[in-house]
Amino acid sequence: MGPSSVWNDAFVVRVRVYRPGDLDACLSIVRGLPEFFTAEAVEAIRDDLGRHGGWVADAGEVVGLAVVERRSVAVAEMLWAAVHRDRRGSGIGTRLIEQVLGALAGEGVVLVEVKTLDGSAGYGPYASTRAFWERRGFVQVDRIDPMPGWQPGSPCALYVAALGTTRSKLG
Numbered sequence: 683m684g685p686s687s688v689w690n691d692a693f694v695v696r697v698r699v700y701r702p703g704d705l706d707a708c709l710s711i712v713r714g715l716p717e718f719f720t721a722e723a724v725e726a727i728r729d730d731l732g733r734h735g736g737w738v739a740d741a742g743e744v745v746g747l748a749v750v751e752r753r754s755v756a757v758a759e760m761l762w763a764a765v766h767r768d769r770r771g772s773g774i775g776t777r778l779i780e781q782v783l784g785a786l787a788g789e790g791v792v793l794v795e796v797k798t799l800d801g802s803a804g805y806g807p808y809a810s811t812r813a814f815w816e817r818r819g820f821v822q823v824d825r826i827d828p829m830p831g832w833q834p835g836s837p838c839a840l841y842v843a844a845l846g847t848t849r850s851k852l853g
């Protein structure tokens with residue numbers, strides 16, 4: 683097999699809408715990332731998947747998930763995103779998020795927010811998370827500390843991506 687037959691991991695991954703039967707696989711992915719998701723967060727993800735549904739990256743087995751809450755006709759929040767720890771850094775998250783953002787844009791969403799741990803926390807693992815969102819076009823618009831509902835010492839970085847313009851809606 684020559685180099686041309688080497689497939690990028692993301693290439694064989696299909697992004698599809700979450701189904702209730704994906705729950706255990708999704709929870710297993712986030713439980714496998716304890717430096718990112720506390721036990722409390724895992725339970726919140728369970729609730730949010732039940733409430734909002736989401737999308738999964740399916741490579742024969744579920745290898746990634748994204749959970750989105752619609753805030754209004756034009757605004758959505760990316761509540762959770764994760765890729766199986768053994769598959770991180772191979773393009774799956776990019777493919778997942780790009781498809782989710784495309785679906786949201788198609789439904790008329792123009793702004794998408796995501797909250798993550800701010801750099802001032804000095805906690806290493808989230809540096810790659812912030813880099814990921816920034817590479818996907820998210821811009822940090824604020825730092826919130828303390829963030830209601832988050833553990834003390836966990837400053838929030840509020841990121842926003844524009845999928846369309848808001849100005850054209852002005853009269």
Ligand SMILES: CC(C)(COP(=O)(O)OP(=O)(O)OC[C@H]1O[C@@H](n2cnc3c(N)ncnc32)[C@H](O)[C@@H]1OP(=O)(O)O)[C@@H](O)C(=O)NCCC(=O)NCCS
Pocket residue numbers: 715718762763764765766769770771772773774775776777796797798808810811813814817
């Ligand atoms: C963030 C996450 C969903 C991205 O998915 P992924 O499949 O790893 O991402 P991709 O391979 O598509 O993109 C990797 C990008 O992440 C960043 N990155 C840096 N170090 C990384 C690492 N060790 N592993 C993964 N991504 C890393 C890079 O910016 C890279 O971007 P580039 O290749 O475009 O330059 C995934 O890594 C993950 O589950 N992280 C832990 C949980 C988390 O932080 N979730 C988001 C909470 S807000």
